[in-house]
Every structure is written in C-alpha cells, then in structure tokens.
Amino acid sequence: MASSVPRMVGRRLLAALPSIVAVVVVTFLLTRALPGDPAAFFAGPAATPEAVEAIRHSLGLDRPLPVQFASYVAGLARGDFGTSLTTGQPVGAEILQRLPASVELTLAGLVLALLIAVPLGVAAATRPGSWIDHGARVVSTAGVSLPVFFTGLLATYVFYYLLGWAPAPMGRLDLFATAPPTVTGFYLIDSLLARDLEAFRSAFAQLVLPALTLGLFAVAPIARMTRASMLGVLSSDFIRTARASGLSSGKVLFAYALRNALLPVVTTMGMVFSFLLGANVLVEKVFAWPGIGSYAIESLIASDYAPVQGFILTMAILYVLLNLLIDVLYGLIDPRVRIDA
Template sequence: MGAMILRRLAVAVFSLIGVVVITFALTRVLPGDTAAYFAGPAASREAIEQLRHSLGLDKPAAEQFADYVAALARGDLGNSLTTGQPVLSDLLSRLPASAELTLLGLLVSLAIAIPFGILAAVKPGSFVDHACRLVTTAGVSLPVFFTGLLLVYVFYFILGWAPAPLGRLDVFLSAPPTVTGFFLIDSALAGDWETFRGALSQLVLPVLTLAIFALAPIARMTRAAMLAVLTSDFVRTARASGLTPWSVLITYAFRNALLPVVTTLGMVFSFLLGANVLVEKVFAWPGIGSYAIEALIASDFAPVQGFVLAMAVMYVLLNLLIDVLQGLIDPRARTAT
C-alpha cells in the first residue's frame, strides 16, 4: 500500500507541474487586457502602460512564468486585483462554502442513487428499474445550470417554498462564529438553531441541483455492478447455503460490487467540482467557483490560476483517497501499477 501511494504521489507531482504550465499559458492567450480593464475606460494610454509595467505584464512571457513559479515555491499565489487581497486568503475564506455545498450534494446523491441502483438490479424490468433508467437519463441530459434555474422557478417563484437564492444565509441572519467554515456545523456547535435552519434552507435547492447531476452515474454504475455480481457463482452458492436474502444482497453482492462504485465516485466528485462553478453563479453562492468566474471576466489572472491549481490539488488528493479505498476493499488493487 505504501509503495502504491508513493507511485501515485510521484505521478501527481508531474501532473501538477503540467497544470501550472498549461494554466499560465492559457491565461495569457485569453482575450482582454488586464491593465486596460483595471485602469478604467477613461484612462490614458500612458496610465495603462504604467499600470501594465507595475503588474509586470510588459515582461517577456518566460520571465513572467519564472516569477510565477518562484512565487509558487514560496507559497504565494499572487494578489487579486479584483478584491485587493492575496489569492490564497481569498481561496481559504471561500473554500468552506464550496466544500459544504459539494460534499452535501455528493452525500444526498449517494443516499438516493445506491439504494435506487440496488433495487433496480434486484428487480430488473420492474417499475423501479424503469424509474432508475428515467432518472439517470434525465440526470445526464439536463445541464446543471438549467436544473438549478428550473428548481428556483418552481420552488421559489411559483410555490414560494424555498428562500431567495441569494447566498448562504438570509440577509437578516448573521454568520455563526467560525470553527470549520461550514455554517451547518458551526451554527450547531454554537447552539444557534435559527441560523442552522436558515443555512439549511439556503442549501436545499443548490444541493438538490448537484445531487440530481451526480446521482445518474452512481445509480447506473451501482445497477450494472450489482447485476453482474448477482449472477455470479458465489452468490448462487450463498443462496443455496440458506443465507437470508438480505445477507446475500448486502454482505456478498454489494460488497463485491462496491469497487466500481467507489471508482465512479472519484469521477463524479471531479465532475461536481466543475458543476459547482455554475451552481454557485445560479444561487449567488460565495464559493471559489463564483470567485474564479468574476476574476475571469475581469481578466484577473492570479485568482484564475490559483483556482485551477486548487482544483488540481483537490483532484489529486481525491484520486489518492480513491486508490486507498480500493486497496482496502480489494487487496488485489494494492499491487496494481
């Protein structure tokens, strides 16, 4: 297991180097002039050139890249021209909002998709099986931003059941004392149940949007893996031995079908990181996704580069966690290259 983790980390280092190079190159070829944008429409050419010089944008690209890498080696992601703050502090302050939304979306999708996929596999051709196919097809087909807008239109505009999609809390509530950055956990630790209910109500629609997007591949993979396992010899032997259907289904079948499901979770979580950007814009969520979009519109390079690097680091760590879980579920995976 230790050798496998070291191999994965070695590959991850080269992957992150590639991300740094590609991100730097792409931000430099995007349309828009950073100096002209922040100097303002009334700025003279001399003022724009002076700002470009102060930002170091008049240097050759190779020299700019060398300065960027040297700053990264010191743990400096640069400063955001939009907020005036270091990019690292901006990302750290907004990361809990994105993490709370993404993790809850993944947990809700798991709670729905895994039982749904198991039931569809146990009763193929039944109403549950057809419903599973319908839900997975809809989840894959509907764009995540369209799902979010549709939920807002139905549950906020028409029915009035949901609060206004304007961030993590209602304007009349104050944020709980920061412990973890997760409003649900922090408000519960503080015993502030009014803020807890307010934060939970704001989370319902964006979490449901992400869950609908994520449950389709999880349910489909669970169904396919369970169908393959339920027809295997060891399951038939377990049934012939007189074991209860529940024991056969969970202890034998689902445990052996878990490996491809766990692999799918890594892919789904990476998709959620990308979908989170659109969901945050739809629901005015103050996470790192909306932060990166605002910086991209303003041609503010440092936040965009910091966001992509942060996503790459999380993706690498997630894949490492998936590899460890695979080794725990199936010892044969520990010796895989």
C-alpha cells in the same frame, strides 16, 4: 500492511507531480492567451494609452513571458498564489476562505446523490425489467440531459418563486442570520458546534436547492454503475452458493453482493465528485454561493490572472487528493488491494 499505505501515498504523489507541473504551465499560458487586457480593464474606458501602459508596467505585464512565468513559479514555491487585482487581497487567502463553501456544497450534493442513486441502482438490479428499472433509467437520462444551470434556475423558479417553499437564493445564509464562529468552515457543522440552531436552520435551508441541483446531476452515473455492477455480482457463482446455503436474501444482497459491487461505484463516485467541483462554477452563480467557482468567474471576466490560475491549481490538487482517498477506500473495501500494494 500498515506500512504499505504510506508507500502507496508517496508513489501516488510522485506520479501526480508531472500533472501538477503541466497544469501550472498550461494555465499560465492560457490565461495570457485570453482576450482582454487587465491593464486596460482597470484603467477604465477613459484612460489614455500612457496611463494603460503605466498600469501594465506596474503589474509586470510588459515583461517577457518567461520572466513572468519564472516570477509566478517562484511565488508558488513560497506558497504565494499572487494578489487579486479586483480585490487587492492575496489569492491564497481568498481561496482558503471560499473553499469550504464549495466543498460543503459539493459534499452535500454527492451525499444526496448517493442516498438516491445507490438504493435506486440496487432496486433496479434486483428487479430487471420492472417499473423500478424503467424508472431508474428515466431518472438517469433526465439527470444527464439537463444542464446544471437549467436545473438550478428551474428549481429556483418552482420552489422559491411559485411555491415559496425555499428561501431566496442569496448565498449560504439568509439576511437575518449570523454566521457561526469558524471552526471547519462548513456552516452546518460550525453552527451545531456553536449550538446555534437558528444559523443551522438557515444554512440548511439555503443549501437544499443548490445541493439538489448538483445531486440530480450526479444521480445518473452512480445509479447506472450501481445497477451494472450489481447485475454482474448477482449472476456470479458465490452468490448462487450463498443462496443455496440458506442465507437470507438481505444478507446475500447487502453483506456479499453490494460489498463486492462497491469498487466500480467508488471509482464512479470519485469521478463524479471531481465533475461536481467543476459544475459548482455554474451552480454558485445561479444561487449566489460565495465559493471558489463564482470567485473564478468574476476574476475571469475582469481578466484577473492570479485568481483564475489559483482556482485551476487548487482544483488539480483536490483531484490528486481525491484519487488518493479512492485508493485508500479500495483497500478498505477489498483486502486484495492492500495485499497488492
């Protein structure tokens, strides 16, 4: 059974290769089809056509598209994502530097959503038609209806500007805090490892509002799926048998019903996590969060191809790894999945 896990991982990786190749091709073509000329942008409005053409030649943009694509793929094979024209730094290094900020924010939003959505879905399923059930529907509808950027701006206006409870939305730390030594790249964990409580408090305070913004966006699908899955399990024969056997309501609910209802919830959680990675692009701009989302937007405005291509490819790889993690979680929740594998 243990040997089936590496085989499953290998099959999933092989199945994902065509998708990764398609992402590379489509991303390359789309970035070249975007309006704007990087050479003209960096030459400036006062540049002569000869100067713009010289910059275009130095960047290799005057070469045929197949030649540019072959050069790009050759760089990817060496682990080279290219060089950012706006910063002059390797794209791979900048993505690795910014990725922990985005992942920390996304994980915080997902954990917050799970802490709210799963108990809310379970409570709504055990009391259908009650005020809790109706309240869960209202929360779910609001979470789906409100765009993340609007929620972020509203949260900033209320909790920072009006009430003064939250710090200024100026990144991962306030101006007077020092970043902890990098171990994981997650400021909450690194500050605890360094026993720097001041940095931990600052990082936690800065993380609350953006995580709340992402979490509210994720509450709706997880709560709805938890409620629907729990309703299906609670009406099954084995739950009625467990109750007739005299087991306590808590054991029936959590040991039997919730565990069997978790598989569709885990699937939804994986999809929501990938959505949150995309929603990060807007949330990072609202809260000046130095992640890969804001990096991609700034590069897109400047018609800087390499960072945009690196961002999309990184998101595709994260999505593949996320699906692998979901498959492993399936095996931990339901042993039948391990047997089938």
